[in-house]
Amino acid sequence: MDNDNNDASSVSERVKGIRKTLLQERQVILKEAKTEIGNFVKGDEKQLVEAALDDGDWSVVDVNEDIILQKLHHHKLKLNKIDEALRKLNDGSYGVCDDCGIEISEARLKVLPYAVHCVECKEKREKIEQVEREQSFQ
Template sequence: MSQDISDTFKLQLTQMRTDLLAQLRAQRGGRVGRAESAAEARENASDDWAAADAERDLTFALEERESAELVAIDEALKRIADGSFGQCTDCGIDIGTARLHANPTAMRCVACQEKAEKAHGGVSTPSM
């Protein structure tokens, strides 16, 4: 992959990382940690603890997904740095540029991603 294209993806991934970190901070009320945020939400819930628990569980699930996305972004940035960005980690062929524009954290070509998803019962694996 050319340096210009790598630089373009590096800028895109860096912006995605910055946006995601800002979103995580906002969800946690600034720099408040996950446990403190959950305790505060529970204290603020009047008598409807079930609703507060459901909201907390949803928040945790979203944060887990966002944390996994952050790891995927960091891994993609490492692949750019080591020159392996854009190559399928399973078969080694080039991942299509259109796929990378749609999902710059993609680690696999479409064919290998489909195989991985079938192997896991149709569930997308972390190394998308």
């Protein structure tokens, strides 16, 4: 049971490093999410909600829940991306663009370790999304 994994050790070192980065990022996001929720339901807000509930006004809770959900949604999306990247690390498909199958540049992965699309495909997607947004306003 000694460290006898010298074949492809450079690859596994890289994977280890990326996994560490992803897990750290995951911790940061979870902490942010918890802090935001904690901030939101404490202090004045909490008193407002409690006072409203005493009056039987549940609409305050509905509105607040929406805001919490929106904040959580943003964090959730990012966590999903990180989990997806971790899964890809495990099955060996990490760093390959989901759309065109080419390898995502190392520079891009350094900035965005949970990227699943290369720059070109990402830009294409953003353009399509933009067009769809513009069309939905017409």
